[in-house]
Amino acid sequence: MNTLNNIQIARSGLKSWYSDHARDLPWRLAPSLYGTWLSEIMLQQTRVETGIPKWHLFMDLFPTVDDLSRASEDEVLKAWEGLGYYRRARYLHKAAKIVNETGEFPKSHAAWLTLPGVGPYTAAAIASIGLGEAVAAVDGNVQRVVARWAGISDPVDGKKGAKEVQEVADAWLDHNAPGNHNQAVMELGALVCAPRNPLCDRCPLSSSCVSAFQREMWGVLPTKKPKKKAIRWELTWHIARFQNFTVTIQRPETGVWAKLWAFPETPPSKDFHSLGELMKPVTHLLTHRKIEATIQGWEAPDKDTMESFAAHVGGEVITWEELGQRAMPRLATKIFSDALGQ
Ligand code: SF4
Known part of the structure; x- marks a missing residue:
């Protein structure tokens, strides 16, 4: 493991590298606590390239935390569509209501931690960037850089490895900025110390990095605990239609795709005419789940039959246009455009 003697060199190297290489990301150009918070929540499990247009969309639709808190949950989920991990959007919305009721944003790392959806990394990032508080933020990029630089071989998502990474990150921290x-x-983790093929010859840390001297180490570090095997989920959606109408149901408040709009998993009555499979079975991956989805189409003889089916499954009869306005899981939007041409 690297000693802490090189801390000062690493810190100043990072400082000058960042002043030359920082990307012009929109939340950096006109910084605000609200914009920083939004960007940090969006980028938790999303690539920067995907996050940028969504960040602009949110800033257009909900320019202030007050606007966000007053929006309906459906509006927020619809705007979030495509980013996945919808729990982030629900927590963001809940947190906006709390901030609005309190009348101000939290004023410290500890206070940010009390908001829904804000964990230690996010609170540290917001408090340091938005409030200038001296706390080290450790996300996946930081774990990778630190583990390679210091030669930390314990799993970075385990207790011991996480502590080791945090100690180095704390020691590195520039309290002035x-x-x-x-x-x-x-x-640096995003642009230089990439998961594969890190660009050590362009890295400001290379003179003190354990992995730069022992090149075989960056291919191994950081280590992680073994992943849980994904659970296989065979899902059948029954898409009923009559003229321009279909049946949609809102998923339960908890579990996968909570409160998003999708299609019934129960087949309709014999009064419907089967259209067979509307598309080839689709494989869709979620965290810890591998979904094998089959899409069955059904034609109703009239709208009353559609209404009966909707009542039976606890859903609603709506037009395709109305469904397009609702927040749906990514799998449903894919089917919506690929199989239904909507
Ligand atoms: S020198 Fe190489 S392995 Fe070390 S931090 Fe820089 S890019 Fe990563």
């Missing part, structure tokens, strides 16, 4: 420092480490 914690926000820029945290962003520098994350940016």
